[in-house]
Amino acid sequence: MSFNLDTYKREAKAVIVDDIDFDDFRDQPLSPEALRCLHYMTDVETHTVCYLRDLLVTPSHQNPRITTFLTMWNFEEFWHGDVIDRVLAVHDEINGLPRHESVRVNQGFSGNVLAPITQCLAAAVIGEDFIATHMTWGAVNEWSAHAAYGRLIELEQHATLTKILQRIQQQESRHLAFYMTEARERLERSRRAQRITRFALKRFWAPVGSTITTKAETQFILRYLFQGGAGSRMVRMLDQKVDKLPGQEGLSLVSKSVAKFGVSVA
């Protein structure tokens, strides 16, 4: 598998919604549960620039292929948040810059100062193999985001929301393709990278967004989207995808992580 970075950098763009009539949501508003999920989702999407800050202090920033991708990735994720904010705005829900600012301020000293410093130091000690961990982490997060949008589409059955979220999903798939390609290649060529990545995932990986919001909100979205039936099947599928990465088999990563938030995948 290869990823054509030149093509991607030429084609990266804001998710297209010119043809979407946002007033559809006035005629057929979303459920309170869907709106709560969308708040969580836009918080994550618009926090991408902060995740990028923490990654640019690691060896990943020395690799121009990686930084080219991250530049476009950050741009596209920004627009994912922006379009979700437009949906929230139609419902008169809090959204936009004041909301994003409050999420950032709420990270406090730990999230805003200690996180980039500790990540910088840990990654410097690990060196080049850190990039394999970063790429694997990114792949798991993109899989999770794609799955979460898919579950919301299934649960809400709202034609306009479906159109918007499917377009976001298309871009998440492309992000995933980059992360997956890089992760697989880097893990395949380094046993040390496999061990470090396995340790990092097992010890530190948590559902996307859980580190920037309250436990109650994470519990809500995980239970709403992934508890039981089709949700559980999705979680097991995510586990299987992680298992297929070199040196990462048998982690049950996602099911163990969601269990910490009270979601069982029986």
Ligand SMILES: [Fe+2]
């Ligand atoms: Fe996104």
Ligand SMILES: [Fe+2]
């Ligand atoms: Fe993405």
